[in-house]
Amino acid sequence: MTTVVSDDGILLPAASRPFLVEIDGHYVWSLTPDRDGVRRSGGVLVPWPGVLRPFLSGRGRIRITDTTGEEVLHDAEVGLGAGEGPLAVVDAQGNRLSVDKVGHLARSFADTGEAVQQEILVGTRRALDDLREHAGVNAYLNYGALLGAIREGRMLAHDSDTDLCYLSDHTSPADIIAESYRISRAMRALGWNLLRMSGGDIKLLLPLSDGRICHIDVFVAFHVGDTFFQLGNRSGSLPRSSIEPFSTIELHGHEFPAPRDPEAMLAFLYGPHWRTPDPSFRYEDPPDGVRRLDGWLRGFRSEMGLWTGFLNGPRVTDVPRTASPFARWVEPQLGDLPVLDLGTGTGRDALWFARQGHRTGAVDFSRAGLGRVRRLARHRGLEVEAGQLILGELRSTLSLGTRLARDPHHLYARHLLGCLDDAALDQLWLLARMALRPGGGSLFLEFQAVDDQVPDTAAGTAVEPDGLVRRVDPAAVRAGIERSGGIVERITLAPGQDMFDHPDLAVCRIRAVWPAPTAPASAAPTEETR
Amino acid sequence: MSTHEIRTRLRSQARDRLPGPVVERIRGRVSLRDRVRVLEAEVQENRQLNRRIAELTDVVTELLIPLDARDQDRVDEVLSRYQQGL
Known part of the structure; x- marks a missing residue:
């Protein structure tokens, strides 16, 4: 045929x-x-x-x-x-890209110049040394680079990065995560820019001379009972004695530590036919192992990649650059306190608050969003302090809450609630309590809501963009605020706008405060309109 | 009579012919399946506590000692470094 x-x-x-x-x-x-x-x-x-x-x-x-x-x-x-x-x-710089084994576009080794290939290998060697000398873990080369070295004596033509793994001594997931936190702190202190992908793996970002950034994954491996877990998502049977003490392999003139029995590791990762080249190989991970790893290590950045895709993609231009009607409603209520825009996204409202003369901060979990806000602020000559907040990662919430407790702000969140799962929503209330109790600022919320008088507005109904935002029940929001010690001063449910300023029949606005525990609770009734 | 109606009628006839203890056993299995589903969800919730414990441990071990020393400059420095290191 x-x-x-x-x-x-x-x-x-x-x-x-x-x-x-x-x-x-x-x-x-x-x-x-x-x-x-x-x-x-x-x-x-x-x-x-x-x-x-x-x-x-x-x-x-x-x-x-x-x-x-x-x-x-x-x-x-x-x-x-x-x-x-x-x-x-090709990417924005004209570099050739290909689809890697997990379905992402990446630059393959075959399309990378020799000098840049050397930069990748030298950077990988430096990462290994830094992990050993400063983070206290002995890491080994694994996955594609190990496969290439053992099977072909060189990097695989269709591979795109290098992967390092370390075998943790811990067997409790909580200890394994805490160890990973210590590793990322040590690597950041050495100047490495990095991304946390889960409780057990980070990506070191290695800038290359051709403008690209190479990702060096640092994965944990560990045993729980007789089961061996190797991040990404691998689980099964591989004894410690197949990994330690390490052997040494050579790759393009560089020596790297490798598992003691590289063949056993490769059979564990790629199955018994690992010696036969298959660039279209896909992992078949045991579902119970994936379920355990998901439960232990993941859950705080499930939609981060999708939001980054949105903020870097063409649809972001559909978000107006001018202030939202909600920002214009909030602004006269701000007084002298600075305002922090939570889940700032494109930063349209934060930038406008700054232009009105308010000291303004902006936080988001997407680094793409924050980069955009910083660029726009610089371009417009505005001061907006932008930083990362990952609601769902308690350390992130607690450290921002601590800082805000001593530097009182109002908190502002437009169309953030509909992006949060239950755990992240609980942390929003925790943040509000920590930040607003001592300083007396308010929390201003706007979100697409449930309204029993408007059809198709059940809780969780997906709205634009592409289901990344969901409808939220105002009663549940109110209950969450009150459970954490807040008071809803004002709540309205009326027609309004979504994040593109398209009309929506059910939009809820809330103003809430968290009175200090020593002060008598406000007896003023909530102003409620619809 | 539609296919669905025929199927429902045949099922009901089959059930009527089964002895009581067998019906109970089948019902018990269905309920066991539901219970396993609920248990799996609860186990997953418990697994998620690992990350919470690790985060609290991290905050306490990194920040509690300088806070206890009541050295404000040191507290400011440690808090700032902690946030940058996340």
Whole structure:
């Protein structure tokens, strides 16, 4: 049969082997038809991955081969989408990208110049040394870099980063997380910029001379009972004696520590056929192990990536840059106290408060959002102190609450409540209590609400953008505030606007305060309107 | 008669023919499945406490000693460094 490339995907013969897809000689993706496709008349249709679709408009030579390159299924020029220019999967700097094994776009090693490859390996070596000397953990090279070193004596062509792991002595997840916190503190003190991905793994961000940032993952590995857990999501059976004491491997002229029995580790990670190249390999992790790791280590950044995608994507331009009607309603009530915009997003209201002469802070869990606010503030000559707050990570909430207790602010949150899960919402009330009790500021909230007189407004109903915001029940919000010692001074439920300023029939506004425990509670009744 | 109605009628006839203890055992299994589902949710909630314990431990071990010393300059410095190190 003929292999057909179209806007829908690639129609090719049924097979359980992997194939490689190149555009104009550059590797972009690998697929296994039986696993990734759906049966159609004439073969199996494998749809294009969502991350590639934005790039698939134009003309280019698409070559599809088996992993040896000997069997060629397709090698011809193809036009996709409405574009007339060349097809190219590239980042903003023009660097070639490909789909990695977890479905993200990344720059593969084969498309990285030799000098930059050396920078990655030197940076990885420095990370290992810093982890040992300053963070007190002995880490080893693992995953793709280990596989490349053992199987091929070099980095895998389609790999995009390096992964380090350390074997924790702890067996209690709480101790393992606390150890990971100490490691990130030590690495930050050395100047490493890093992201926390879960309670057991961080990403070290290594800037490269070509403008790209290489991610060096630092994963914990540990035993609980007889089960070995290795982050990402691996779990199963591998004794400590297969890992320690370490062996040494060489990669492009650099020596790295490796598990004592690298073959046993590779079989644990990639299964018994690890010696056969398969760029389209996907992990098949035991679901009970994933469930345990999710429960122990994760849950505080589930939607962070989606928000970062939104704030860096084209739809963010649909958010007005001018002040929201809610900000204009709040502003005359601020008086002399500074205001902190919680979940600032694009920063439109924080920037406007600053322009009105208020000392203004802005916090968000998305670093993309904060970067945008800082850039806009600098560009407009405004002072907005922007910092990260991860509601759901108690340390983050407690440390900001402590600071605000001695530096009184009003708290302002527009369309934040609908983004929070129950745990994060509880921490918002904790933050408000810590921040507002000593200083006397107010909490101003606006959110798309439940209204029994408006159809389709049940609690949890997804609203724009793309379900990242959900409707919230004002009664539940009020109960949460009162449970944490706050008093709702004013509550209204009326037509208003969503975050794009599109009309919404059920929008709730709340003003609440947290009186100091020694002061008599206010007897003034809540002003309630609808 | 629709397929759904036929299926419901056959099920009910089959149930009527089963002896009482067997029906009870089947009902018990359904309830056991529900109980396992609830238990799994509760176990997951308990797993989540690990992160809470680790966070509280981290805050206490990093911040409590300078706070106890009542050295305000040291407290300010430690708080600021703690927040930057998160």
